[in-house]
Structure formats: structure tokens, C-alpha cells
Amino acid sequence: MFNKIQHINDVLPFISEKKEIRVQQQADGLTVVCYEAYDEQTFDTAAALECRGIVFDRTGALVSRPLHKFFNLGEFPAYSLEKLMARDDIACIFEKIDGSMVATAWVDDKLLWRSMKSFSSPVVSYTETFLAKSENQRLQQFAQLAASQGMTAVFELQHPDLPIVIPPDKVDLRLLHVRDNLSGEYLMLNPQHPVHDWIAEYAIPLAPRFDAWTLRMALDALPEMADSEGFVIQFQNGDMLKVKCPWYLRRHGASSVLRERDVAILALEQKLDDVKAALAQAGVDLTEVLATEARLHQQLRLLEQEVAALAAQGAGLDRKGFALKFRPHPLFSLAMAHFTGQKPQLTPWYGANRLKQDFGMRVVAEFPETASPDN
Template identity: 30%
Template sequence: MRYEFPVIHSIDDIERFRAEGLIHKSFGRWARDNGTIVYDYTYMTDDVFPRIGENAFAPYARELRGLTFDAETGALLSRPYHKFFNAGEREETLPQNLDFGAAHAVLEKLDGSMIHVFLAPGGNLAFATRSGVTAFSDAAFDWFKDADASGAGRTAVRRLCEDGYTPIFEWTSPSNIVVIEHVEPRLTLTAVRHRESGRYLDMPDLLHHARSMRVAAVGSFDPVAEWPSFAERVFGETDGEGYVLRFADGHMLKVKNARYARIHKLKSRLVQEKDVVELALGGGLDDILPHLPEAERAALSAYRDALMDAIGRVARRVEETVAAGRLALGAEDARLGQKRFWLEHATPLGADLAGVAMLVWNARESALDAVSGLVAKNTGTGPRFDALANRLGLPRWGYSFAG
């Protein structure tokens, strides 16, 4: 789990790995309207984030979850959290492989949306989620401006950004419910990270900056003295989401409140293929995998990987169709070109993929997102998914769980 965070100066530090074929297809690179380029991953399989040491890109891969650059200059603008994992989710996060004697803080894991702040091209403050500036991040920024009547908080945030840091918050509100219902809106400072080095500030500095910004700081608790008793207490809790263990070197570990009734309920869904697919596409398997025996965990991971590979193959077929259509139709009138593309290129793909091809043709969605969306929409009933899986050639789920 422990490694040196990579130094990142510009977008070239990421793109140099593309020619080597090391950037996994799950990672997207999106140009946003505010003059930025944002990197994030679109789905999760075991090979999206390679083991540290497996290749040179591995530590950089863990940074691609909202990493933001200036589209014109390529300069690094914002560096939110690196990817870290649940206890037991990977070999590196098995309790026996962790040194709880090393200095660490136990932090409250909040149930909201991660917000990171940076200076956008042009110099304005930007509040963003992993995807960039969104309705959620705009709501958080609006709340912050209203709460910060004097402007002192915004001045403190701007100064921190100008000094080369990325403030990271959690936005919780009654209108932003993930699992837990919140009584009132709140912006909580959870971390401050140096952009280029990736270093996280320690708790005393975090508390200082939270006071300067006029916001709450994430709650902290006593370090873990002994893992078994700590885990037993956490797994028995019914309030909150859990905890994040943050070591002095910045590396972290999620310990979620297991809430056994919820886990058993989720596990019962793994009996039906359509529900396994829904969980795989929605990222819900990540919360279940750490609580399963090794054989079940391996079976689920293998199926998820095979499913995403199959969806990727279908997406490439759609991409090839769209590329062929653009080449054939060239600069033809947009309206006539769209009609001809539908008749001559999209329709031959069949009823399932013709609409997907039109979404890609009109640049409304990427092929991967559109095909994933098609599959997700067909998980409502077993027969419906069964028919689609046969038509698209998706792998089938045949594992039997004990319960």
C-alpha cells in the first residue's frame, strides 16, 4: 500500500504513458467548457489500477480520479484524492499486511460528494466533483458563498490554491443523499493536498485551514490500537458510513460500517444474474467484495472483468461503425447526413445498437458509456436481460452462492 506519490507537473506526465499502451481503457480524458481537461475512470475492474510495482504507470493510475489540467497550457490545476481501497479489498489492504503501529489518524467517512477546488483558467475559483464542474459542485459553491458573507473564507481558499495546494471537501445536504439523510447542508474540509508532490497536510494544518475557510473539519478519533477490536466495533455500528485511516505518509484505507443486515441483503441479490450485472455496472460490488470468502470474491471479480471486456468489444464495434459513417458521409449536410447514417450504418447494427450508434454519432455519449447504459437499462427483469445478453454475446453468471 505504501509508495511515493508521483510528482506531476503537467498533462505530459500522464500522456507519456499512452504511447506505451499502459493507460487502461476505463480511464477517460474529457475537455470541459471551462477550459480544463479532466481524467477519471468510468468503471472498475481488477486491472484498472495495477499493483504498485507492476509497471511505471501504476502510481499515476491511482491519481486519475478528477485530476485536472489547463486545456491550453497543460499545467496541473487540481489534484484531489488518489485512489485508495477498502480494508480487505486487495492483498495490500489485508489487515495482516498493514502496520497499525505507524502514525495514523482515524477520520470520519462522510456520506456525500467529494468536492475539490482550484483556480480555473482565467483565475476564478472552481468547485468540482471528480467529473468536473457539475450541479452538485455548483450547489456546494453557492452554499459556501452564502455562508461566507465576509469573503474571508474564499480568500483563504484562493490563497491556498495560489500556494500550490488543492483543498478537498465533502458536500453533504438534504438534496444530496447517497445513503444517509442529512438534516442541513454542510461543506467539510477533509484534506489539503500539494498539487505537484501529492503530499497531504497533517491534521493540525488541516484544522488551521478549516478555521481560515470558516468551514468544519473532518472528525478525527484515536488511532487503531488493535485491529480485531477496532473492526468488531466498526462492523457493529449502525450510524454513519465508517472511517478512513490516514497514515502520516498520506496513504489511506477505507473501513466501512458493514451493517451485516445490509451486506446480507446485498449478497442475496447476487443469486440473480441481472442484479450482479447491475451491481457491477454501478460500482456496488466494491462494497461487497471485502466481506466475501476468497472463492466468491474471485468469481465475482472474474465475471465483472469478463462483462466489462465484452461491453468494451461491443463499444468498439459501435465506434468503428461511427468512424466508417463519418468517413463515408464526410462534410454532407448535417441533417441529411444524420438520416443517411441512421439508414446506412446504424440500422444494420440491429435494434439494440442502432440507438447507441446515434448517441455516439451526435457526440452525446461515448460508445463505452452508451453501451453500458444500454445493458444497465435491461437489468429490470431476468428474461429481458437474458435476451439482451444473448444478442450482444455477453458472458453469463453461473456461480451459486451459499447465502
């Protein structure tokens, strides 16, 4: 299921033609490889599946390998309910916590915390503040032990200031999984691995797990669930599948119809996945939704090319000269960022300036409000 990865060169050849996967430079020479968008062909290799925030250091060595990319029930034909019910290789079922992923990285013999794409996001700051409290030192110690042994510990943070759909009433940090950086193995699936002893020794809180449940039991529980997101089904080869409960999906506020502008806005805000899950689990054809999403990302790529081309016209100029020449241009602020080596904020600019003219009010899907994902 998973490839051996030691160096960034074990990944780059498999994604070189995938514009939707970005190789992003961070501070201290760290490189994060993460998708910005995807379709059915994006994750067509084991290496591409790892591009969900995998991190390499300044030498190109792997330092953090969080959860691989996995999908919602019904999102693609390979993940249909019919195919799920035919499988007999389910390894575990655990609750899908509605929170923010945070994981470890081992850099220069030091433990660092990171979110999916950043080492300095609010998620990281809130995690570090939480772990600085004396009563939470055991989590920090466990994380350092795992990271120093060539593993990535992946947690879910819930924080009142970081609500997703379900507003938590307190800060909570729960372990989801521990991966071997080299092999990608999910070590908690191996009952003989010492990580289980470490979890017990440090009293690490886990995402609720349902070891005695069958798949049928999990699906039957979905319609009655509230104040919860759903389940993750994990298979013996390590692959996973998300199954959301009807209560959670309705909380995303999808109306009876979904217009192409709605799709574009949700995709721009990275909120479309759960709406697609609701539609897919209800048996709605996603063809037009996926086509609209793909068109949005094509527009963003074209904008990126426009900005790069404008910045290139300033070759040989200094900052002041560039500003004097191009300030009247509507893309000036983005081009100036590119010209000075910063990352242009393409997404908010596009949302504020072009999205409404590019995407109209044509209905692309009808949302069956009373449908249940386990039907």
C-alpha cells in the same frame, strides 16, 4: 508514495494502455482523467493512482489533484486484515462520511468547484448554492486561499437531495484533506504546515478525526456503529484504506446470494465497490465477482468500438445524410452522438438493451448476512 506532477504528460505515458481509465475533455479546455472500472492491475503505478479525477487545463498544466485512489479492507490481498494489523505506521483515523466528493480547481486565476468527473454536476451546483450563503463565506475564502497557493482542498458534501445510503437531514460540507498539487503531499499530516492555521482562522469544519485512537480501537468500534459509513485509515506515507461498518454494508441491500446479473447492474450503476467491500471483509472469495465485473467492462468496450466503427462509416456525410443512411440501425442514437462530436451515453443504453442477454442468474458469491467486517 506520490509522484511529482506538473503536466498531463507526467501521467499519460503510464495509462496509455489502460482502457479502463478515460481522458475526458470538459468545457473550457479542461481535461479530467478518471477510471471507469478497475482490477488489481489498474493502479500499478503512482501515476495511475492519481486517475481518480485529476484535472489539467488547456495547456496541460495540473489544476486539481483530489484524493488518490485507495481501497477497501480485504479488497485485494495487499489490503488484508492480517497485513493491516501488522503495520505500525498509521498516521490518522477519520470518519468515512457518506456523501459526495467535491474539490477545488484553480483555473485562469479563478476558483472553480468540481465533483469527481464534472464541473457542472448536481454536486457542484448544490455546493455553490451552499457556499453563496453569507454564513458560509468563510469556507469559500478558505478554499480560494488554498487553491490559489497550488493546493487542492477536498470536501465531502452531504445533502438531502443527494443521499447515498444514509439520508442526511441537512446540508453539510466538511473538509477531508488538502493536497499539494505538485508533490501530492497530504498537507494536514504535516503539523507544521500553515494550512492548520488557515483551518483555525476560517473555522473550517472537518470530517470527525480520532487522533487518540489506535487501530484496534477503530476496529472494535465498527460493530456498534450505526448511521455511519465507517473509517478511513491513513498511513504516514499518505496512503489510505477504507473500513466500512457492518450496519452500513447491510444497508446496501446485498441479499444472501449475488448473481452475475446483480454484479453487472451494480457495476453499471457504480455501486459495486461497497458490496465487494462487504464480501471481502467477510472473507468471501471475490474471484467470480471480479471476473463478472471485468466481463461487463469488456462488453462496454466492445460496444464503444461498434459505435465508433458505425460512425466512421459515415465519413463524408453531413448530419442529415448520416441520419438517412443509418437511422434503422439499433446503435443509431449512439453513433449519431459520436458522429457529431458528442459523448455517446453507452452505459444507460447497454443497461436497457443488452445487459440482461449478456448476464444470467448464475450465483457468483454468497453473502453471509450476519458476518462482521472486523472478524
